[in-house]
Amino acid sequence: MLSYKTPFLALLVLGASAFMDAQTPATRIADLEAAAARNGMDATVLKDLGEYYFGQAVAGDKCAVDRGLDVYISLMQLEPAKAIHPCRFGSLSTMKGRDASLPMARMWHVQKGLEALTKAVELAPDDLGIRLTRANTCNALPIQFKQIDTAIGDCQHLDGLFAKNPQQFPKDLVFQTRLLLASSLNKAGRGEEARAILEKLKIDAQGTPFAAQAKELLK
Numbered sequence: 001m002l003s004y005k006t007p008f009l010a011l012l013v014l015g016a017s018a019f020m021d022a023q024t025p026a027t028r029i030a031d032l033e034a035a036a037a038r039n040g041m042d043a044t045v046l047k048d049l050g051e052y053y054f055g056q057a058v059a060g061d062k063c064a065v066d067r068g069l070d071v072y073i074s075l076m077q078l079e080p081a082k083a084i085h086p087c088r089f090g091s092l093s094t095m096k097g098r099d100a101s102l103p104m105a106r107m108w109h110v111q112k113g114l115e116a117l118t119k120a121v122e123l124a125p126d127d128l129g130i131r132l133t134r135a136n137t138c139n140a141l142p143i144q145f146k147q148i149d150t151a152i153g154d155c156q157h158l159d160g161l162f163a164k165n166p167q168q169f170p171k172d173l174v175f176q177t178r179l180l181l182a183s184s185l186n187k188a189g190r191g192e193e194a195r196a197i198l199e200k201l202k203i204d205a206q207g208t209p210f211a212a213q214a215k216e217l218l219k
Helices: 008-014 026-038 043-058 062-078 084-099 103-123 128-140 148-164 171-187 191-204 209-218
Strands: none
Touching (some): 084 103, 191 209
16 A cells, blocks of 8 residues: 655745644634635635645644645636645545555555646756655655656756755755655665665764665665
8 A cells, every 4th residue: 555654844945834733722623624615715814724724734644635725626616826726636546545555546546646746847847845745745655657757857857956056055955855866866776876876875974864774774
């Protein structure tokens, strides 16, 4: 079965620190839902709802996936130039595919999710969170989806941005991306390239959990 999890750092880059807390009072959500029912074109209300349901979905609430998808469909119509909306939709659709019991439904939802994530990247090609979200999603997909080269390309694109402005990016983000790149290269049968990245990461990230992960992957 498809495994999918958006890493914590990717969520931070995407603005997950702005998520409505999982403990948001039910009355607040009810008020937002009532406002959306009165005016389904209120982007501010829909964004608040979307953030809440996306956070709940990431935390494992399957019901939140469906409501979140509805919200982001509306937001994509209202604000078609905002890359975050297809990115969120793509993540949610992939989650729905992960949980689908029928193979055809699984394929359909995952494909819709991939199309939305590609749209998000087209809208914001240098957005770190969006690239990292697509890379992680593609890395986690079963091999039959043939998306591992997309994961590699996204990680390499990010690595190029890091190289241009090394002081601009958190070290943890750089290390996480390189671990993901090594994982993706290994899945693509490019073990020697993966090993070279892990050997360097073991030194560069010395004393961090990333170095420990690199050592474990090198065994």
